[in-house]
Amino acid sequence: MNHIAPGARAGIYHYDEIDRQFVAERVEQFRKQVERRLSGELTEEEFKPVRLMNGLYLQLHAYMVRIAVPYGVMSATQLRKLAEIGRKYDRGYGHFTTRQNLQYNWIKLEDTPAILHELAEVDMHALQTSGNCVRNVTTDPFVGAAKDEVVDGRVYAEILRQWTTMHPEFTYLPRKFKIAISGAESDRAAVRIHDVGLLARRNDKGEAGFSFYVGGGLGRSPFVGKLVREWVAEEDFVAYLEAILRVYNQYGRRDNIYKARIKILVHELGLEKFTQEVEEEFARLRGPKYRLDPEIVEGVRQHFAPPPLEELPDHSEALERAKASDPAFANWLEVNVAEHKAPGYAIATVSLKPAGGIPGDATCDQMDLVADLAERHSFGELRVTHVQNLVLAHVKKDELYDLWKRLDAAGLGSANAGLIGDIIACPGLDYCALANARAIPLAQAISARFADPVRQRTIGELGIKISGCINACGHHHVGAIGILGVDKKGTEYYQITVGGDPTLTTEIGDILGPAVTETEAVDAIEAIVDVYLANRTGEGERFIDTLRRVGHAPFKERIYAAD
């Protein structure tokens, strides 16, 4: 294989020979499996589970392949390869997902072995992006840079990647299994809506440990993850997770796909009984074999050593001048740029949500540009966020204006991170074989309605999340305003929920009233916003806070008054 792996980039896990050989072998296995399918040696029934284990789905228009971006972190080299594949084998674009991955929508089965081979050249693959296994572990997109970070989640996410890949007990779970890790005071990884959510912390001695939340999830039956153990020491990290997965493997339902996720098991067994089972299994497992050796942790940590940041003054005169001279940049700075732990640096969110655009889509030219900008401004690495944006995590404040101008010229300079235009939307019925209704057109209409950046700033923090079916890939349950597309006798309708919250104060939103048509939905969202603005105590009171204070009644009254 012509290996052109990322090299010595800061913040990127470098494959060793074992990783590399394993991925290469899987590519060759799949190449033969595809050949056998095309020749008729394998039936579709035999082939389907195999292709799903390699991230290959059949969607409405073509095959879709989902590429793993482990914990959402990749190098500029890897992003360039994704752009190259998008041009060569797809239609010149890709779609970043809520699992911090990337998917192509127009793939040919006969091309997939070549695609996987090319991915392997840059240490990438499509493993654990489908099927009933442990999926790509997600983490804070500001990891390694955030001012409020306590523990680096990448280290433990990478340990889990190595632990779970090809683990025989985790290959045929009752259902898919999603894990998220957050190591900061603010939860930017939505940990409590995951099968297992991990909050990494430090004790009084400065040692790393984890709070385990289990049984969260969205979909048909949404649940908020429950605290199963407040403190699991680092050395028991793997053992405790294995204990949870063993209990799930033993008791999780395989007879009913709608009741197969661990959230249903936790709910049906009850937290006390579930915890007791896990603790008993943990007591059996605990010992040398499952002890996470500090040397292993340190070895992985070395891969994520901080980039060579310069010692800079925190104040940037160049930044202040640019801010004063360009109001659009000043607005972007306020909205899309977060504090870095190192003086003189900042974290920049690259919005993939232009007004009227398709959330999460990026053209291959845009991918190449972001790769170039990551090289130039952020040590050659970048992150994908679970809200379908990109992040350059280590940008000098002096260089932010130059960065933004280049982004803006390519349609990537929208100032809407966390605002009403920063909508999560699943591919919906425009692409997805499971969807009941389209999600993207509604997202486009809403972001176009609220395109004015001043109006967005006035409204403040407000997450809209849209799913095209009850599987909830668009996270609608935890949207401050959530929208679920439903099919009513062949016509698309949209059910609106309010009050969802994906952060540590996790809440599942409540249905506001009967579903509305697509046209009515945009007006209804605007009406909800108007009611909020009329009722809030001031600019400091977020939508979610006003809703909690005044209840649903004023919102319902406004939307359904005419009914």
Next chain:
Amino acid sequence: MSAKDRSKEGSMKAITANRLRDGEVVFLGKDGVWVESFAEAALFQRSEADAVLADAKAKAEREQFGVDIYAFEVVDEDGVPVPATMRERIRTAGPTVRLDLGKQAA
């Protein structure tokens, strides 16, 4: 009247699949030949569609041609046969949000 209501009244059926090697949406045309354009799809009475579908599935599997083969409702709109549901309309044309992609772009 909704699309599904319309479909119940004397509707026809077409048979569709995704082509195995590339996933392209195809329709069963005249003489059992698979075609890429819905305009060339054969339409079947509801009463005969099940038998035609069973034959098409067996043949497609035998020849490693298509996957996910099923029949869908077609209704008459101003003298033109169109898929009854939004899902099938999108499959026959392409994504409504990218008119430059899919069959509609041809």
